[in-house]
Amino acid sequence: MVYAVCAASLALGVAFLAMALPAGAPRPSTFLWVACALAFAASCASNAAYLARHPGRPTIGMAPVAVASAGAAAAPLATSATVTSPPLRVLAVAALALGIACTAVFGYVFARMRAAYANAPAPGEKSVLIVLGAAVRDGRPCQTLARRLDVAASLLLGHPGRVAVLSGGVSATRPGEPTEAEAMARYLRDRGVPATQLLLEPRAANTRQNVSFSLEALRDAGLAGRQLCVVSNDYHLWRALRCARRQGVTLVPVAARTPRASAPQQWCREALTILAGR
Known part of the structure; x- marks a missing residue:
């Protein structure tokens, strides 16, 4: 389910970005879109394969990725001058704010998790x-x-x-x-x-x-x-x-x-x- 949310967020991000670009602006090449889609699919497939080999593992751990993806997907819509619907813009801004907050909080926690073991002394001979x-x-x-x-x-x-x-x-x-x-x-x-x-x-x-x-x-x-x-x-x-x-x-x-x-x-x-x- 979480992977589906991430995939949907990515698709929305592509659609929102296309909507946000002004008329006549150059569009990214098909090759770029295909490369991004393949990279995302490879990441999902890797984790899905792990979960398949280890049944019963919860997938809730990927929820922050889904939230951050939703924020990234909403960014072009929230900043687009072509979007005039107030409810849609409010929703996009809220999703963007949530995505930014999620990225900031988890980025800080990840940094602390990494710092916990960086530069640790070596165990002694009688440890x-x-x-x-x-x-x-x-x-x-x-x-x-x-x-x-x-x-x-x-x-x-x-x-x-x-x-x-x-x-x-x-x-x-x-x-x-x-x-x-x-x-x-x-x-x-x-x-x-x-x-x-x-x-x-x-x-x-x-x-x-x-x-x-x-x-x-x-x-x-x-x-x-x-x-x-x-x-x-x-x-x-x-x-x-x-x-x-x-x-x-x-x-x-x-x-x-x-x-x-x-x-x-x-x-x-x-x-x-x-x-x-x-």
């Missing part, structure tokens, strides 16, 4: 890595979680002084699956990480609990006082650091790149989550 869980399907980490685990494995292999806390319980939507912590541990062991470097935290159901329960597990294991790092995808780190600060803890962020196909969805959805105060 603790808190690896945040994500979806597990058929007992295996999803691609997003696998990226986090690959980064964790690179930091653990050859560094016996480091320990990883694998945090994540059973998903409420997949009660038959193993806990995220168990699936993460199996993934890392299969890649040569010794079990002695892994500490499981199998209860957390959200980011706040990831941090809280991991700190509790570290205290129980006698590992309190070490440098604490948090390993997650780039889009997720700002919220994880905020959760930690609310609990009086400072974490060193370690970013894993988000899969390209799901990056727009994940970044937009995370921004919505942050704006909702979660």
